[in-house]
Amino acid sequence: MSHYEFECTECFRSHKADPQTLRCETCFGTLSVKYVNSKKQVNTLVGGGTLEMPIPLCSLSEYLSLGEGNTPVVSMPNISSMFEVEAHAKLEFMNPTGSFKDRGTAMMISALKSKGVHEIVEDSSGNAGASVSAYSTRAGMKAHIFAPLSAPRTKLNQIKIYGSVLHEVDGSRDETTEAAEKFVKNKSIVYASHNLSPFFIEGTKTFGYEIFNDFDREMPENIVVPVGNGSLYLGIWKALEELKEKRLIKTLPKLHCIQAENVNPIASNNTWNKSEMKSTVAGGIAVGSPPRKLEVQSVLRQSGGTANSVKEASIVEWQIKLAKYEGLFCEPTSAAAFAGLENLINGKQIDKNESVLIPITGSGLKDVFPE
Numbered sequence: 112m113s114h115y116e117f118e119c120t121e122c123f124r125s126h127k128a129d130p131q132t133l134r135c136e137t138c139f140g141t142l143s144v145k146y147v148n149s150k151k152q153v154n155t156l157v158g159g160g161t162l163e164m165p166i167p168l169c170s171l172s173e174y175l176s177l178g179e180g181n182t183p184v185v186s187m188p189n190i191s192s193m194f195e196v197e198a199h200a201k202l203e204f205m206n207p208t209g210s211f212k213d214r215g216t217a218m219m220i221s222a223l224k225s226k227g228v229h230e231i232v233e234d235s236s237g238n239a240g241a242s243v244s245a246y247s248t249r250a251g252m253k254a255h256i257f258a259p260l261s262a263p264r265t266k267l268n269q270i271k272i273y274g275s276v277l278h279e280v281d282g283s284r285d286e287t288t289e290a291a292e293k294f295v296k297n298k299s300i301v302y303a304s305h306n307l308s309p310f311f312i313e314g315t316k317t318f319g320y321e322i323f324n325d326f327d328r329e330m331p332e333n334i335v336v337p338v339g340n341g342s343l344y345l346g347i348w349k350a351l352e353e354l355k356e357k358r359l360i361k362t363l364p365k366l367h368c369i370q371a372e373n374v375n376p377i378a379s380n381n382t383w384n385k386s387e388m389k390s391t392v393a394g395g396i397a398v399g400s401p402p403r404k405l406e407v408q409s410v411l412r413q414s415g416g417t418a419n420s421v422k423e424a425s426i427v428e429w430q431i432k433l434a435k436y437e438g439l440f441c442e443p444t445s446a447a448a449f450a451g452l453e454n455l456i457n458g459k460q461i462d463k464n465e466s467v468l469i470p471i472t473g474s475g476l477k478d479v480f481p482e
């Protein structure tokens with residue numbers, strides 16, 4: 112018996128951890144990894160080697176790394192004094208392919224490789240595709256990456272340079288997913304959707320473990336995350352729950368979820384109508400039907416976080432402000448979190464003198480530059 116299985120996030124039915132199983136066979140709910148056999152559990156050391164984190168691999172030697180994780184945390188003195196808070200950034204753009212996705216991809220590709228998978232399909236707004244392309248090459252797997260034709264050229268070229276087959280889709284982010292699902296139908300290729308694969312969140316979990324160490328075992332009071340499908344948001348929460356279960360932390364941060372006003376299926380308070388979706392400069396969070404929406408909403412309730420929508424002009428403004436005030440150059444999707452920070456402070460969801468951590472999820476070099 113393996114030390115983990117997949118569990119439905121809605122009806123809690125157990126499933127064998129098969130790479131082809133991405134949805135619950137009873138209720139079509141999304142799946143997550145559940146560790147069931149502590150005697151066989153495999154742990155990796157994270158947070159500067161100080162913490163054990165359970166992983167869905169049978170041995171540490173199965174883990175394929177390109178050096179992801181352990182990203183720096185820096186203070187943001189100008190934003191801190193502007194808002195009278197204690198603001199820190201975790202520099203996720205310093206991951207090997209320039210975004211936080213590498214955390215999830217490293218674990219997902221390692222787990223799939225350990226199960227004998229040699230050909231995969233993925234769909235992405237660009238960053239996850241570039242990440243999957245790099246790690247599948249490292250694993251000796253063939254990868255087909257579906258991405259919108261409208262994605263920044265830099266991201267599309269990055270997908271290609273690692274050697275994957277790029278399928279450009281003349282349509283929205285959601286239509287890109289549909290094209291990938293159609294392509295994989297009736298083929299033996301594995302659909303390695305980073306949004307559905309339970310392995311991906313087991314990798315983004317490392318972010319939550321690292322901050323325990325980054326903040327000297329004191330968690331920040333707030334974490335503000337740009338959310339499309341919620342893979343980082345949910346990975347952070349899973350880490351926090353595991354740390355709480357080990358009695359290492361008592362109070363959990365508020366996890367705030369930031370979306371673009373033009374695509375806000377989670378932040379719109381159930382008034383969202385996908386047919387009215389408009390385009391956004393924050394391409395990484397332009398997800399009209401996030402499959403893990405119920406999970407994100409549940410974490411919002413449990414953590415006391417707020418879901419907030421930000422305006423296009425504010426996203427662009429904050430990309431420039433972050434570069435000018437703090438010397439940090441992020442892509443527009445990441446800047447959305449800062450536009451959200453401003454709203455949360457104005458709306459008093461974050462109070463004066465509170466500590467705030469913002470992941471800078473992707474590099475400014477990957478997207479179109481503002482003039």
Ligand SMILES: Cc1ncc(COP(=O)(O)O)c(C=O)c1O
Nearest residue numbers: 238338339340341342395472473
């Ligand atoms: C730079 C960046 N930030 C945030 C996100 C949102 O991640 P998720 O869709 O897992 O919530 C993405 C997704 O593509 C991204 O590329």
Ligand SMILES: [Zn+2]
Nearest residue numbers: 119122135138
């Ligand atoms: Zn179910």
